[in-house]
Amino acid sequence: MPWSMKDYPASLKNLEKPARKKAIDIANAMIDEGYGEGRAIPIATSKAKEWAENASTDEIDDFLTHDDETERDADPSSGSGPELMNKPEHVIKHKKGWAVKAEGAKRVSEIKDTKKEAIERAKEIAAHKGTEVIVHLADGSVQRKIKTGS
Template sequence: MAGPFFRKSLTDSGQLRRGLEKDVQHKAIEIANSLLEDGYEEGRAIPIAIAQAKKVRPKSNVTYQVAPVDGDNQWEVRKEGADRATNVFNKKQEALDRANELIDSQNAKVMIHRQDGTMQETKKANN
């Protein structure tokens, strides 16, 4: 029977160093160890563990706003509390596309406004 992964072994895996956040890495280690104890081979356990760890990541406290830029025909994506926009786009759909990326990559909540500044909807990751 294969022994459990050690933190160093799994962290050294190239699959885990490719842009995974620390909390996802730690959860993947935990899941991979469990899979190895259940008899999975290392090459199969790592991708399964990564996929599962991404699904159970903790909720984020990060909130972004998608709103019209004052006096302009542009749309901004701004992290709540930030002095400057993260991104500025010519079309609302472009800003919404960026917001969806942030929902996925940062597990963020996004508050979307209408052209007149009123709230349209709030979107967040499906945890």
């Protein structure tokens, strides 16, 4: 589930506002990459606390300039939602190399220099989600499908 400053896990309620916002942003990004909520929340919390301890006042102020909004508050249709968790990962040609993109996603999740690297990353993401990888040729046609076994 994508979280926002208005709707977030109860475990984040005791964090200071900057750390909470950072944790939400990190957790949402991890969910987009295929991590489960049970792993994403504690990792994001830890990283957000570390960031808050080491960030300068200016950096924190700059981070909060968008009011209480996270990316998902500003545009709830942005990124990947839970509806993409059951969708296969696609490896497609991109102007900067080869991209990994969940089926139905509005944007690619990663861009790799080589097709081999993109396939490996897509397999990792798909394995976390329990889906398959669909590898495309440069012309967009399907080359092959890879079952991840999860």
